[in-house]
Amino acid sequence: MRNMEKEERIFIRIQKYRKESWKKLCFKKQISLSSLIIDSVENRVFDDERRKILAFIEKQDNIFVRIENNINQVARIVNTQKLMNIEALKGFNEKLKTITELKEQQNGIFTKIYSLIANDNQFR
Known part of the structure; x- marks a missing residue:
């Protein structure tokens, strides 16, 4: 402390x-x-920079929440229609794969950021 x-x-x-x-x-x-x-x-990281980093993280999280909502809406439509053409399904799966990769990269970046902030805070 x-x-x-x-x-x-x-x-x-x-x-x-x-x-x-x-x-x-x-x-x-x-x-x-x-x-x-x-x-x-x-x-050390300045307090204003720390606030900007945390705001950025929150914004990124909100973007992925919206993407996940869109995915759920597409899934709901497909479930009600019981039909999706093969090309659309392939495209959808590619986008899901890309989103998964981006989310993994984002999580890696966030882990590094949190580590930097945590190490920075130990000296305060």
């Missing part, structure tokens, strides 16, 4: 324009100046 108590202060001297530039960057990223400096020095 991260110790929330501030133990030490570090004073640095920088040009005023640089400090203002950093503060603007922090405002834009919605992070503190301390976070910007510490995360930069320790080569």
Whole structure:
């Protein structure tokens, strides 16, 4: 667990324009100046980037949920009609195979992302 108590202060001297530039960057990223400096020095993922990653993951998941819903709708139509031409079935199976491969790739990427975030959080 991260110790929330501030133990030490570090004073640095920088040009005023640089400090203002950093503060603007922090405002834009919605992070503190301390976070910007510490995360930069320790080569960690910034909080705003972490939020973007999690939003991306959620968006990707929503896309696959919609695809799965479409697959279920096609299956329902085929079940009610009890008929599907061979070419359409082959095309549908190819698309299912592609979706399965993409989902596996996505899961691999997400595993790496979560691992990076988890390793990053152990130092906080």
